[in-house]
Amino acid sequence: MHVRTIAQGLFIAAVVSVVGVASPAVAAAEGEFADPALRTKITTLTNGLTLLTLEDHATPTVSLQVWVRVGSGDESRFTGIAHLFEHMNFLSSKNLAPLGAEAYTRLVEERGGRINAYTSRDVTVYFEDVASEHLPLMIALEGERFANLLVTEQALKAERQVVIEERRLRSENDPEGLAFETLMALTYQAHPYRIPTVGWISDLEKVTAADCQAFWETYYAANNLVIAIAGDFDTDATVALVEKHFGGLRRAATIPRNPQEEPAQDGERRAVAHYPVQAPIVLAGFAAPATGHPDSDALDIAAGVLANGRTSRLYREMVFDAPLALEPQAFYWELQRAGLFMAGATLRPGVDVAKAERVLFAEIARLADEPPSPEELRRAKRTLEVSWIRGQGSAHALASRVAQDYVAFGRIEPLAEKLAAIERVTAEDVQRVVREYLAPNKRNVVHVFPQAEQEGRP
Amino acid sequence: MRAALRAALITTALSALASCANAPAAPEQVAPAREPFAWELPPVVAAEKPIVDAARLHRATLANGLQVLVLEDRRLPEFSAGLVALRGAALEGSSELGLASFTAALMERGAGERDAFALAAAAEDLGADIGVSSDWDTLRASTSGLSRDFDALFELLADVVLRPRFAAADAKRAVAEQRAALAQAKDDPAALAGQHLMRALYGEHRFGSPAGGVDATVARFTAADARAFHARVVTPAGAILWATGDLDAAAFIARASLTFGAWRGAELAAAPPAPPVPAKRRVVIVDRPELGQAQIAIGHEGIARTDARRLEAQLFNTAFGNGGFSARLMARIRAAEGLTYGIGSQFSQRRAPGPFAITTFTRVPEVGKLLASTFEELERLLTDPPAGEELERARRLRTGGFPLALETSPAVLAALLDLDVYGLPRDTLDTYRARMREISEAEIAAAARDLIHPERASIVVVGPADALREQLAKYGEVEVAAP
Numbered sequence: 001m002h003v004r005t006i007a008q009g010l011f012i013a014a015v016v017s018v019v020g021v022a023s024p025a026v027a028a029a030e031g032e033f034a035d036p037a038l039r040t041k042i043t044t045l046t047n048g049l050t051l052l053t054l055e056d057h058a059t060p061t062v063s064l065q066v067w068v069r070v071g072s073g074d075e076s077r078f079t080g081i082a083h084l085f086e087h088m089n090f091l092s093s094k095n096l097a098p099l100g101a102e103a104y105t106r107l108v109e110e111r112g113g114r115i116n117a118y119t120s121r122d123v124t125v126y127f128e129d130v131a132s133e134h135l136p137l138m139i140a141l142e143g144e145r146f147a148n149l150l151v152t153e154q155a156l157k158a159e160r161q162v163v164i165e166e167r168r169l170r171s172e173n174d175p176e177g178l179a180f181e182t183l184m185a186l187t188y189q190a191h192p193y194r195i196p197t198v199g200w201i202s203d204l205e206k207v208t209a210a211d212c213q214a215f216w217e218t219y220y221a222a223n224n225l226v227i228a229i230a231g232d233f234d235t236d237a238t239v240a241l242v243e244k245h246f247g248g249l250r251r252a253a254t255i256p257r258n259p260q261e262e263p264a265q266d267g268e269r270r271a272v273a274h275y276p277v278q279a280p281i282v283l284a285g286f287a288a289p290a291t292g293h294p295d296s297d298a299l300d301i302a303a304g305v306l307a308n309g310r311t312s313r314l315y316r317e318m319v320f321d322a323p324l325a326l327e328p329q330a331f332y333w334e335l336q337r338a339g340l341f342m343a344g345a346t347l348r349p350g351v352d353v354a355k356a357e358r359v360l361f362a363e364i365a366r367l368a369d370e371p372p373s374p375e376e377l378r379r380a381k382r383t384l385e386v387s388w389i390r391g392q393g394s395a396h397a398l399a400s401r402v403a404q405d406y407v408a409f410g411r412i413e414p415l416a417e418k419l420a421a422i423e424r425v426t427a428e429d430v431q432r433v434v435r436e437y438l439a440p441n442k443r444n445v446v447h448v449f450p451q452a453e454q455e456g457r458p
Numbered sequence: 459m460r461a462a463l464r465a466a467l468i469t470t471a472l473s474a475l476a477s478c479a480n481a482p483a484a485p486e487q488v489a490p491a492r493e494p495f496a497w498e499l500p501p502v503v504a505a506e507k508p509i510v511d512a513a514r515l516h517r518a519t520l521a522n523g524l525q526v527l528v529l530e531d532r533r534l535p536e537f538s539a540g541l542v543a544l545r546g547a548a549l550e551g552s553s554e555l556g557l558a559s560f561t562a563a564l565m566e567r568g569a570g571e572r573d574a575f576a577l578a579a580a581a582e583d584l585g586a587d588i589g590v591s592s593d594w595d596t597l598r599a600s601t602s603g604l605s606r607d608f609d610a611l612f613e614l615l616a617d618v619v620l621r622p623r624f625a626a627a628d629a630k631r632a633v634a635e636q637r638a639a640l641a642q643a644k645d646d647p648a649a650l651a652g653q654h655l656m657r658a659l660y661g662e663h664r665f666g667s668p669a670g671g672v673d674a675t676v677a678r679f680t681a682a683d684a685r686a687f688h689a690r691v692v693t694p695a696g697a698i699l700w701a702t703g704d705l706d707a708a709a710f711i712a713r714a715s716l717t718f719g720a721w722r723g724a725e726l727a728a729a730p731p732a733p734p735v736p737a738k739r740r741v742v743i744v745d746r747p748e749l750g751q752a753q754i755a756i757g758h759e760g761i762a763r764t765d766a767r768r769l770e771a772q773l774f775n776t777a778f779g780n781g782g783f784s785a786r787l788m789a790r791i792r793a794a795e796g797l798t799y800g801i802g803s804q805f806s807q808r809r810a811p812g813p814f815a816i817t818t819f820t821r822v823p824e825v826g827k828l829l830a831s832t833f834e835e836l837e838r839l840l841t842d843p844p845a846g847e848e849l850e851r852a853r854r855l856r857t858g859g860f861p862l863a864l865e866t867s868p869a870v871l872a873a874l875l876d877l878d879v880y881g882l883p884r885d886t887l888d889t890y891r892a893r894m895r896e897i898s899e900a901e902i903a904a905a906a907r908d909l910i911h912p913e914r915a916s917i918v919v920v921g922p923a924d925a926l927r928e929q930l931a932k933y934g935e936v937e938v939a940a941p
Contacts, residue, residue, distance in 0.1 A: 058533060059865045060507060090783075095495055102793050105783035107497050110851040112858020115782070131858055133504040140496035158796035166799040168751035169819060173647055276748055279642040310578035320575075323634050326642065348638040375583070382585030386604055390536045393866040 035415040047251045048223025054230040062231030063395040064138045065127040067403045070219035072197040073121040078207045080199015083119040091155040094148035122336040132232040143245025153209045167198045179281045179448045186444040187285040191262040221252030228403035231395030260337045269444045280449040283344035291334035298429040299332040304380030305372045306330035313363045324356045353447045368434045371427035509887040516707035524694035528707040531867035537703030540600030544696040547669045548594045556671015558592035561684040565590040567628040570617030594808045605704035616717045629681035647753035647920045655755040658740040658916040663733040693723030702871040732810040740916045741934045745923040752921030757815035763807040763880040770905035776852040777844035779803025797828045826929035836912040843903040857891040
């Protein structure tokens with residue numbers, strides 16, 4: 001009921017804002033507010049590039065994000081090439097070459113802007129957050145590197161080492177990173193998500209500039225890009241600028257995609273990684289549906305009931321009642337081509353991993369056997385709802401949200417719709433998804449502990 | 459400068475062409491004029507808007523001395539609020555290491571009419587957060603949630619600040635958790651490197667041990683210790699109550715007066731003594747034989763938050779190691795030499811002078827090379843301090859990035875609180891950019907000379923001692939420590 005009210009309020013607010021008489025004060029006084037993302041304008045250029053513009057003059061800042069629909073889930077020959085290429089895209093381009101190394105970052109940073117990029121299993125995202133007067137330059141710079149990137153062996157040589165250090169930092173020297181990498185490879189046997197996004201060192205060492213060039217030609221096409229701009233700018237002028245700088249990019253006839261099928265799992269899988277840790281790790285993973293699936297919200301709520309906050313079941317059992325862990329976690333990770341439900345904990349020093357695992361699985365089993373209480377369901381829903389409503393204060397957060405939605409669903413999902421879907425989930429839904437996805441014969445279990453401990457085991 | 463030069467050349471070429479319009483022009487002498495690239499145009503300069511909208515900012519001081527700071531922002535139906543007490547871990551004596559952190563943890567576990575579970579449930583029922591944390595100089599309680607839940611959350615906050623229960627059973631759990639967290643931190647090479655650098659620099663001074671304490675002291679904490687520390691530190695004479703978001707400032711101040719007006723507490727504790735300046739370099743290997751990548755921390759003494767040279771320090775450090783990808787350390791050691799994924803330098807500014815530290819990591823065989831490059835850059839700060847275009851770029855990074863860093867109301871509120879915590883001028887946010895533009899090259903060079911001391915910078919490397927010893931020998935006598 002409460003969500004229906006919000007939905008109606010949003011609808012009214014959205015219509016009113018179009019005719020320019022929206023009053024935020026009145027909306028706030030009534031407990032409603034306008035979902036800013038609903039004002040997003042979607043423009044498609046003739047080469048297939050999609051532009052999302054969300055004009056919002058609240059603060060004199062703007063976020064420009066270029067989302068490329070390519071991630072490590074698209075790699076075929078060399079693991080890590082999507083991410084390595086993201087690094088290459090900062091090095092040099094035809095018209096910037098005269099300005100020397102690192103010209104992109106220097107031009108942005110000397111204007112006080114933030115520039116960075118990230119790669120996931122599905123996407124590679126480049127962004128600049130700047131004071132609004134610098135947006136035209138940012139569009140020109142992004143247009144330049146997407147049109148005229150220079151990929152050379154020499155540039156690749158240094159950047160390859162940088163990426164290998166990044167891999168050591170995140171996976172090889174980080175026990176939790178190691179556990180996660182092991183879990184993904186265990187859960188997915190056929191699906192390309194089994195590959196770590198940062199790649200394997202042996203592959204990174206063999207990628208050539210020609211491989212990077214071919215990767216660029218395959219995936220960095222206009223119809224594989226979504227640009228999101230949020231903040232303080234004029235929409236018409238900005239659309240014209242994007243057309244000027246990106247309109248000339250080529251459209252690809254086809255963009256190859258890897259097969260996405262994962263054979264059904266019937267039987268638990270286990271892996272052990274030895275690492276000289278004080279705090280051992282137990283982590284379980286279950287193949288789960290991709291983003292946008294009707295069961296997504298129930299899985300989020302199941303994760304919340306299990307591990308969100310001090311009232312959660314795992315906190316009670318593994319922290320409060322028994323000193324097994326510090327902060328148990330459960331999380332539904334929605335990706336575009338598959339999902340993963342994870343549950344586990346970094347344990348207290350000296351705790352037996354097998355014992356902690358029994359408690360973890362007993363709690364998952366209990367949620368399959370009996371639905372969450374009304375209080376548990378309400379808390380988990382409220383936490384999700386509040387997290388959606390909050391955290392939209394910056395231009396960067398808004399640009400990310402609209403781009404994420406558009407890349408995943410081909411449209412901007414109204415907040416009211418997200419909230420209504422959460423509100424619809426019943427206790428029985430939660431029980432059903434736990435039974436269906438988190439069954440013992442579908443689980444994948446990783447333990448991380450030092451070698452010496454293993455030797456003493458029966 | 460480059461853009462201006464190019465524009466000048468184009469103009470010259472065009473005027474040359476015009477002046478001999480009747481003569482046959484040699485086509486190869488004049489490139490066809492093209493539209494300049496956006497990056498060739500001079501940077502756009504926009505009028506600076508004030509950071510703080512005075513109409514939304516409200517302050518009050520209650521009769522008991524409690525300061526109140528409110529920044530209204532009605533755009534989203536949410537708020538956050540909290541109380542900052544003006545003393546923290548730096549106050550702890552040698553048998554109390556980690557007590558501020560322990561007190562904070564225990565304040566979260568039961569207050570007023572509610573035990574630990576009921577308190578957590580009351581906040582989580584609203585999808586909200588309530589938490590207490592500590593750092594060197596403060597102890598902070600805060601909550602955030604939807605504005606329609608303000609009344610309930612504000613009462614929870616008041617309970618946590620004024621009426622924590624400090625139950626013995628919860629104290630036992632909190633001790634076990636803090637000890638486990640300290641042990642777990644040793645699994646993180648970066649945390650280990652930082653801890654050992656602080657030990658090398660500050661020894662027995664409070665800054666020589668982690669803010670979260672050490673196992674020997676934490677193991678002995680009881681509920682009574684937390685209760686006593688709370689009484690000593692959480693007091694209206696040294697605290698600021700704050701709020702930002704979708705709320706009415708006058709109503710908040712009235713509510714604050716009702717709830718906190720009768721609160722009485724101790725005098726504000728005297729500030730603890732500053733640490734001694736480390737006399738000489740130490741070189742420490744923290745032996746972790748299994749690591750393929752070594753974590754490195756290099757440092758010496760730095761400055762206090764209120765140091766008169768803090769802006770000069772910020773400006774030269776922007777060019778040196780805290781200016782994104784363009785800083786000297788990143789440009790050389792990451793981009794040109796490919797030795798690391800990240801390297802940065804920071805002045806940790808506290809009420810008493812904290813350290814200046816460079817932190818990075820590289821593959822074990824390259825540690826010697828990375829240290830050599832890093833020390834060359836540290837020396838170069840003295841022989842070739844940032845000037846000219848490099849200094850201008852650093853200046854523009856700071857002034858241009860300032861409004862971006864203060865884009866949201868919680869960020870502005872946090873910056874205003876920080877000024878009050880350290881007693882810095884309240885108009886700092888609106889004078890900062892002008893002051894950053896005024897700092898001269900000579901002032902930068904003088905500040906670098908004052909504050910950078912390569913010869914006594916200590917070095918800590920976490921990694922396999924056998925592979926590292928020789929690479930470090932040239933920097934001094936190498937000590938090997940256990941994690």
